[in-house]
Amino acid sequence: MDAKPRFRLVPMPVQSALLFVVWLLMNNTLAVGHIFLAATLAFTIPLLVNGLQNPQPTVRKPLLALRYFLLVLMDIVIANMQVAVLILGPLKKMQPGFVAVPLDINQNLPITLLASTVSLTPGTVSCDVSEDKRWLYIHALNLVDEQALIHSIKTRYEAPLKEIFGC
Amino acid sequence: MNWIELILSFFVLLGGLFMLIGSIGLARLPDFYMRLHAPTKATTLGVGSLLIASMLFFSIKNSMFSIHEILITIFLFITAPVSAHMMAKAALHVDTDTLERTQGVEAHKAATAGGNPPAKADLVNKQKGSEN
Amino acid sequence: MLKTALLLVNVMIAIALLLSLWRLIQGPSLADRILALDTLYINSIALIILLGMYMGSPLYFEAALLIALLGFVSTAALCKYLLRGDIIE
Known part of the structure; x- marks a missing residue:
């Protein structure tokens, strides 16, 4: 970490998508309320925990x-x-x-x-x-x-x- | 409906059989490292096929898609090797007994010694390995 | 037919539970006992799922998921205890 990392609105896109899917699977539903709640969680939690991330090699292929x-x-x-x-x-x-x-x-x-x-x-x-x-x-x-x-x-x-x- | 029941029964029986084989291996095999193989492998597939049966069963019974059992399957497939690795590491740390005819004594000693690389004899192996 | 298969598999898993319990009591080393506990919790997940299918109720799913989560954490904690002599450092 040389400089302060640039602020990004969706810092972990893969993890956000995973969180969204897992929340819907846990509740086993596709109701509008749950989709909204899942989207909110998938948006907020990565913003909060972004600083804890370790840099890992990414999947190239x-x-x-x-x-x-x-x-x-x-x-x-x-x-x-x-x-x-x-x-x-x-x-x-x-x-x-x-x-x-x-x-x-x-x-x-x-x-x-x-x-x-x-x-x-x-x-x-x-x-x-x-x-x-x-x-x-x-x-x-x-x-x-x-x-x-x-x-x-x-x-x-x-x-x-x-x-x-x-x- | 009849052939669906057939498929369901097949998956349930397969799952139960694998769970039973895993536990038989746990009770029957002679040393810890061999016992470790039985539960980690047999039970993942056992629980996996039981969960497939459960998914099919609830999807048909409630006539709507019910795939939330896949969460348990994925979780078990991720955690089974991790817990096997941790148990093997703990067993190496407390120096659990091995069977007398276990091969690769120098690799076992190197692993027990705290994970330092093995001696010269194995470096020859490494060269052979990278040639292949 | 499905009910019969479910009952049969219930018996099989009960035997599996007994075998792991035997290893838990018998186990010569501590690592064997941890392995037996690990197998016990996976077997109990299977038993709970079977019970859910037998009763036709999806409520058992949450119990199975919780046992899976807590079982892994407890195995990890026990191994950590053997490795370090302490769980939270």
Whole structure:
């Protein structure tokens, strides 16, 4: 923050739209009164909390972000099937293990998204991020090939995220 | 109306099955990090499909669009990985026991040591990883 | 038919609740107990939604949403307690 930021009437347009939609969904209605109330809240609350914002990298390619979202949604369903089979199957054959994945992205938001994606997708849970944000430690339920796992995480999830946020 | 009931029953049964599998995994698996997998994955899809069934049910019953259950779904999908990550971090901090045959001991040690980068042996891995 | 499926799934979720309760009592470490509590609250969300469908009343939605919000906050607070030995610093 070098100079005092310029005053803007709608400082956070995305968050305002989100607030509007969530208010209407919470009340499950499209009545005129509620639309007016939602618009008032979506207009006032961002004005009040604007100063608390942390600068975050913005989404450069929305279409790619949508594609990434659909990919993750599909992977969640596959992951659930795989984990269900593993849980109900024999426990003796399972080979759990920890893996350190080197990170190429270094901002907070992309790392958070990557860790969440890793947690929701096949057989892996993110455990920790090293203090210098260069390593992501994950635990795999059935670790067969460590290099293949690292490679698939880097190409399937990290590369699109890197492209989406342009960093 | 009959086939709608069929679809609803399918989603409800699928959701219940996934919740049950998640809890079976929680009770059955041998160490904490393996147990962590079962609830975070199985329960998100379980609650997700139950909420889809609930959305369909109330939309048809009241013959108007009722999609406010999607709020819970989105909330759970955002919070499930976050709470899994926090629990794993807390478990690493208090040094929870792992299964003896767990692989990647040096990565586990590095993560337990407070999140410092691992030693030279893993830096070779990093070079291999970026080549791929 | 839907009523039968709902009853059946109610039984399944009751078993799931019992299994997580067993892990909560049994759990060798504190982290296991936190995980069991986390699973318990997600299971209870499912139970409440099923009850709402069984009774045909949309009022249960608010209860489910509140449990989801408070459950996440309590899991986060318990983990924070393990990590730092304190919740509010």
